[in-house]
Amino acid sequence: MNNELIKVHETEQGEQRVSARDLYKALEIKKRFSAWFDTNSKLFIRDVDFTTVKTGTVVNNGAVLQLDDFEITIEMAKSLSMMSRTKKGQDIRNYFIQVEKDHKALMSDPRMQMAMGLKSAQMMLDHKDKIIEEMKPKAVFADAVNTSKQSILVGDLAKLISQNGVKIGQNRLFAYLRDNGYLHKSGSQCNRPTQRYIDQGLFEVKESSHTNPDGSIRLTFTTKVTGKGQQYFVNKFLASDDQMKIG
Structure with missing residues (x-):
């Protein structure tokens, strides 16, 4: 718009x-800015x-002084202009009315709408690599778990x-599972899953028998994480701060 009285910018x-300060100066208000606003x-x-x-405003010694200002809507600017009850205020109000008309006419132009659409698309393209990179660990986690048909050892889960960005070793993962009630903490059941989480399908216990040199039979029990359990723990670590607690 020609003959710009006050700079108008778009978000x-x-x-x-x-700018409230720009409007204050244009209205030639005598009262101190902070008191007026x-x-x-x-x-x-x-x-x-x-x-x-x-x-920022430059003072006499060349330094930049930071001042409080306010970004105000066109509607508020028109109202403040009229509240000044001056000829200057009326002129500025009329100026803002014309600014609005010009803006609406511009935005209704199909060419401008196309340009805005292209700008939005370009912003998405500019950020796509970052978005893809941020999503990649979650996608890898999901793919790995969804394709898992077998139960795995706790060490393999670690x-x-x-491998997908949350650093934890087997011992720390075992400690986490014990501390949070997924595995028994002590006794003959130590490191075996609690019945609650076996019933939920998160774990299973593989029983194996071994023959000792004296001919006796020795039983061993191995805790394994089911496919459902893998999905559960992966989602839990991604959606919460648990990785910080165990890291």
Whole structure:
């Protein structure tokens, strides 16, 4: 727009905003800025009609001084202009009305709509590599678990977790499972799953028999994590802070 009285800028969402300090100067208000804004902003809603920002101004020694400012909507700017009850205020209000008309006309142009669509698509392309990289560990976890048809050892589960970004060894994983009630902590049942989680299908116990040199039979029990258990623990580590607690 020609003859720009006050700079109007757009947010990423396409909303128009004005600096409260720029409006204050244009209206030629005599009262101190902070006092003027504190009094008049009471009729408006923070974070809806205006938001707090910082603006820099160069002082006499060349240093940049940071001042409190506010980004305000066009509607609020028009209201503040009228509240000044001056000819200058009326002129500025009319200026904002024309700015709005020009903006609406521009946004209704099919060429502009296409340009906005292309801009949005370009932003998505610019971020796609980062998004893919962030999602990759979760996708690998899901694929590994979904394709698992067999139960695995706790040590193998630790390796699977570590390969996908959550570093943990077999001993620490065993400790985590014991501390959180998945495995028995002591006695003859130590490191075997508790009945609750066997019933839920997360673990199974493989029993094996061995013949001792004296001919007697010795039984051993091995804790294994089922496919359902693998899915359970993978999702738990991805969706919570458990990896921080055990890391």
